[in-house]
Amino acid sequence: MKRILALANAKRTTAFLLVALLLVLSACGGGGSSSGDAAAGSASAGSNGSGKEQTLIIGMTAANLPVPDTYPTEGYEGFRFVGYQLYDGLVDWDLSRSDQPATLKPGLAESWDTSQTDPTLWTFHLRKNVTFHDGTPFNADAVIFGLDRIMNPQSEYYDAQLAGNSGSGLRYVDSYRKVDDYTVTIKTKGPYSFLLYDLTNILFASPDAIKKSGKDYANHPVGTGPFKFVSMKQGQEMVLAKNESYWGGAPKLDKLVLRPISDPSARLAALQSGEIDWAEVPPTESIAQLKSAGFQILTNPYPHIWPYVLNLQDGPWKDVRVRQAANYAIDREGMSAALLSGAATPATQPLYKGHAWYSPDAEPYTYDPEKAKQLLAEAGYPNGFQTTFIVPTSGSGNMWPVQMNEYVQNNLKAVGINVKIESIEWQTLLSSFIQGFPKDREVGAYNISLPTISPSFYSQFFATSSIFPNGINIGGYSNPQFDELVNKAMAEFDPAKQSVYLQQASKILADDAPWIYVVHDLNLRALSPKVKGFVQPQSWFADLTTVSIS
Amino acid sequence: MASFVLKRLALMIPTLLGVSVIVFLMLKIVPGDPVNAIVPPDASESERAAVRAQLGLDKPLVVQYGIWLGRVVQGDLGDSITRRLPVTEMLLPALKNTVILTAAAAVTAFLAALVVGVFSAYYPNSRLAALFNGLSLASIGLPNFWTALILIGIFSVTLGWLPSSGMNTVGSSGAGDLIKHLVLPTAATALSSVGVMTRMVRSTVSGILKQDFIFALQAKGVRRGTILRHVLRNGMPTILNVTGLQFGALLASSVLVETVFSWPGIGQVIYQAIGQRDFPVVQAGVLVVAIAFVLLNLIVDAVHAAMDPRVRQA
Numbered sequence: 001m002k003r004i005l006a007l008a009n010a011k012r013t014t015a016f017l018l019v020a021l022l023l024v025l026s027a028c029g030g031g032g033s034s035s036g037d038a039a040a041g042s043a044s045a046g047s048n049g050s051g052k053e054q055t056l057i058i059g060m061t062a063a064n065l066p067v068p069d070t071y072p073t074e075g076y077e078g079f080r081f082v083g084y085q086l087y088d089g090l091v092d093w094d095l096s097r098s099d100q101p102a103t104l105k106p107g108l109a110e111s112w113d114t115s116q117t118d119p120t121l122w123t124f125h126l127r128k129n130v131t132f133h134d135g136t137p138f139n140a141d142a143v144i145f146g147l148d149r150i151m152n153p154q155s156e157y158y159d160a161q162l163a164g165n166s167g168s169g170l171r172y173v174d175s176y177r178k179v180d181d182y183t184v185t186i187k188t189k190g191p192y193s194f195l196l197y198d199l200t201n202i203l204f205a206s207p208d209a210i211k212k213s214g215k216d217y218a219n220h221p222v223g224t225g226p227f228k229f230v231s232m233k234q235g236q237e238m239v240l241a242k243n244e245s246y247w248g249g250a251p252k253l254d255k256l257v258l259r260p261i262s263d264p265s266a267r268l269a270a271l272q273s274g275e276i277d278w279a280e281v282p283p284t285e286s287i288a289q290l291k292s293a294g295f296q297i298l299t300n301p302y303p304h305i306w307p308y309v310l311n312l313q314d315g316p317w318k319d320v321r322v323r324q325a326a327n328y329a330i331d332r333e334g335m336s337a338a339l340l341s342g343a344a345t346p347a348t349q350p351l352y353k354g355h356a357w358y359s360p361d362a363e364p365y366t367y368d369p370e371k372a373k374q375l376l377a378e379a380g381y382p383n384g385f386q387t388t389f390i391v392p393t394s395g396s397g398n399m400w401p402v403q404m405n406e407y408v409q410n411n412l413k414a415v416g417i418n419v420k421i422e423s424i425e426w427q428t429l430l431s432s433f434i435q436g437f438p439k440d441r442e443v444g445a446y447n448i449s450l451p452t453i454s455p456s457f458y459s460q461f462f463a464t465s466s467i468f469p470n471g472i473n474i475g476g477y478s479n480p481q482f483d484e485l486v487n488k489a490m491a492e493f494d495p496a497k498q499s500v501y502l503q504q505a506s507k508i509l510a511d512d513a514p515w516i517y518v519v520h521d522l523n524l525r526a527l528s529p530k531v532k533g534f535v536q537p538q539s540w541f542a543d544l545t546t547v548s549i550s
Numbered sequence: 551m552a553s554f555v556l557k558r559l560a561l562m563i564p565t566l567l568g569v570s571v572i573v574f575l576m577l578k579i580v581p582g583d584p585v586n587a588i589v590p591p592d593a594s595e596s597e598r599a600a601v602r603a604q605l606g607l608d609k610p611l612v613v614q615y616g617i618w619l620g621r622v623v624q625g626d627l628g629d630s631i632t633r634r635l636p637v638t639e640m641l642l643p644a645l646k647n648t649v650i651l652t653a654a655a656a657v658t659a660f661l662a663a664l665v666v667g668v669f670s671a672y673y674p675n676s677r678l679a680a681l682f683n684g685l686s687l688a689s690i691g692l693p694n695f696w697t698a699l700i701l702i703g704i705f706s707v708t709l710g711w712l713p714s715s716g717m718n719t720v721g722s723s724g725a726g727d728l729i730k731h732l733v734l735p736t737a738a739t740a741l742s743s744v745g746v747m748t749r750m751v752r753s754t755v756s757g758i759l760k761q762d763f764i765f766a767l768q769a770k771g772v773r774r775g776t777i778l779r780h781v782l783r784n785g786m787p788t789i790l791n792v793t794g795l796q797f798g799a800l801l802a803s804s805v806l807v808e809t810v811f812s813w814p815g816i817g818q819v820i821y822q823a824i825g826q827r828d829f830p831v832v833q834a835g836v837l838v839v840a841i842a843f844v845l846l847n848l849i850v851d852a853v854h855a856a857m858d859p860r861v862r863q864a
Contacts, residue, residue: 063822064633073588073632161634164589164601171594218634234633234640235814235822236716261715261812265699269714270812273706427582427827434586460592472592 054549055255056531059276063262065238068221068229070146070203071165075396076451076540077280081258084541085240087203087223090124090143091196095535095543098300101355102539104196108138108204108224114493119191126182130247132206133228140178145207147176157210166201191491193498197454226251226545235260251545252533271295277528277549284341284524294529298536299522301345301352303452306399308389308445308516311437313476316385317444323513325375327365329415335407336519340400344519349510350452352520357455357502362510365517372415384416387444395426397449399521405447408518436468445516453540458486458505462514477514554855558848569840570833574615577829584631584827605631618833628830637834640819645838647717648815652804654732655739656797662744667751671759682748689745695806698738705734715812735811739804743796750792754785787858794850798843
């Protein structure tokens with residue numbers, strides 16, 4: 001009996017194996033031909049730019065695809081490749097030039113003005129004949145719907161999480177109202193000229209699509225942007241297609257494919273083997289090799305800084321001379337050139353030279369260890385002191401934190417400041433940062449990269465009114481003269497005059513040194529030689545409408 | 551046999567409950583707040599509180615766990631905090647991809663270990679066996695993410711034979727393409743297990759070769775092929791047991807390999823979710839891996855029991 005059973009089993013197993021084999025074979029056959037087609041397709045696309053489909057494949061640094069809602073995840077990289085490709089704001093970034101910092105330009109609002117009598121009342125004149133990708137017309141109702149979604153808890157489509165994302169950008173908005181189909185007014189809580197910067201983060205989705213998809217909207221996003229959403233495979237790729245009727249002119253590309261490849265070496269390998277056409281932040285040590293292989297290496301400064309946020313409340317850092325000493329002790333040129341192969345540029349104040357808010361009058365911090373020692377001696381620390389810096393191990397915008405922090409540690413040690421580095425994981429650091437400096441032990445600084453895109457960073461990080469726990473001026477920096485300048489800038493609607501105030505504010509920040517300014521990132525990216533027409537802007541973002549594949 | 555399996559299945563429940571409690575507590579002990587992963591650093595405390603409330607993170611721990619468990623029992627693993635998708639929608643496709651990778655690696659490792667191990671046991675003094683011995687030692691010592699990068703360097707960048715990342719070439723989804731993408735991650739994942747398993751196969755087989763019944767068979771003039779069959783049958787329970795355990799190890803080691811190769815598997819999903827403190831995903835992910843691990847053990851034991859009556863009766 002047992003024997004017969006065993007025999008039957010053996011037969012069944014053989015049959016099963018045969019079926020499995022057949023399945024695998026047929027799958028291989030089918031797969032073989034389909035991948036062959038794909039190869040033929042991409043080959044012809046590569047050899048012939050006209051008529052054939054043009055596809056750009058981008059390797060992102062993010063670990064996963066940004067969630068394509070109106071406030072995408074994955075930080076500003078999410079805005080760069082998903083947010084501003086699918087959507088527009090009332091105000092957009094002008095990314096067409098590489099020789100000057102990106103400026104604001106009309107987006108879904110054609111123009112705007114503030115009332116002569118009431119500087120808190122803004123009127124936005126909307127662009128006509130714009131439709132969302134699903135055909136829904138863009139008008140004042142769509143704007144009100146979008147603002148309700150993040151500002152009006154009574155609204156049926158209010159999303160607290162989205163509100164938390166974008167809320168800080170709308171903190172100064174008091175109310176908003178539809179005037180007619182193509183006019184919307186926004187009232188701010190006081191005279192607030194930075195509003196336009198805040199509005200670049202508020203993107204508009206098709207109200208019909210949100211009503212239709214509900215909670216599942218992020219899987220079916222619909223905007224007005226240059227590219228339309230096609231498909232998304234978690235952790236693998238997002239495919240976007242050209243919006244033929246884009247109001248700003250249709251993109252040259254037919255298809256845009258985003259791939260998250262968080263490992264820098266893997267991203268480099270994918271670029272070198274031709275799997276992607278565009279790699280964000282390849283490893284710096286590969287720059288020379290990529291250049292000689294014909295890849296386009298692009299760099300340009302943008303409003304990014306890699307600083308130490310100092311603890312001014314107690315301890316040695318309370319003394320401005322100590323802070324200046326630390327700023328003189330750092331070999332920024334050495335770090336930028338030798339350690340980072342030119343992927344960074346020295347920072348001696350919050351913004352870089354050439355930016356409208358950069359102060360040319362501030363004394364730049366050169367590499368001067370002697371001066372640093374002298375300043376330390378004057379401050380009463382001729383033999384230096386001991387301090388602790390909390391630094392991240394990775395994270396968006398933090399560049400190569402481990403190596404860079406060791407470099408700074410050596411620089412500071414040379415003038416007598418002995419830094420104990422406490423490396424913690426990025427999310428942990430963020431949680432710790434927003435709770436201020438620990439009360440029970442000495443911590444001299446946090447190393448954390450912060451964007452300086454909008455002039456509101458002056459008040460967020462440095463104003464007396466933002467001192468923790470009222471805001472995230474966790475160092476406790478306070479200078480009435482600075483506060484006054486920022487308030488003046490906030491109430492000044494002429495951009496040129498506003499810049500003058502902000503320059504003066506920058507000079508104070510340079511002199512008072514509430515941060516150790518180290519470097520500005522240069523937005524390193526490597527493009528395959530066949531990618532044409534891209535302008536590397538001085539911005540966190542990128543205009544892909546001009547890009548083509550030859 | 552049926553009662554054996556049933557008993558083991560019943561034992562799974564406390565094991566999995568224990569795993570879920572430990573993972574839940576670990577996530578709460580680790581510093582870091584998922585809210586920080588979704589709101590900008592300058593968001594106000596009230597904005598944070600609103601998000602926290604929407605996510606149900608403001609409730610006491612026990613209540614949070616109770617709610618979670620109640621849903622899991624009904625088959626609802628919750629929604630991802632950062633991805634805003636049902637966790638099952640993220641985990642199931644990822645699990646499938648990991649199973650593809652791990653199974654390929656396990657089969658590769660098993661076959662390689664069997665051939666090399668048996669050869670080394672039969673010819674322990676040959677030069678080839680010495681070479682294999684050295685290689686297997688080295689492969690145990692090499693970290694797999696490093697091996698992965700070296701493999702990419704050689705086969706993708708320099709030779710250009712195989713793709714370096716992902717599961718499919720953009721725009722194609724055939725099995726042939728998948729297999730091409732599978733080769734390097736499989737090799738990198740399998741390598742460390744090959745070393746362990748080869749050494750084990752070799753010592754098992756050489757142990758059996760020294761036993762009396764082998765000498766008896768040889769004395770009877772039985773053909774070498776037949777003897778080998780007897781050797782393998784005697785060695786198989788041990789070998790399968792270790793293979794089963796290694797399968798678990800492969801599942802674990804695929805996390806780093808998946809990250810290097812951008813292989814969209816469950817390891818990558820959990821790895822990212824930990825970075826973002828996406829609690830529901832981590833919890834569900836670990837639970838799914840635990841279930842897979844426990845089931846695997848069960849299968850190995852069942853196969854073992856089927857092959858070895860001594861185990862069955864114990």
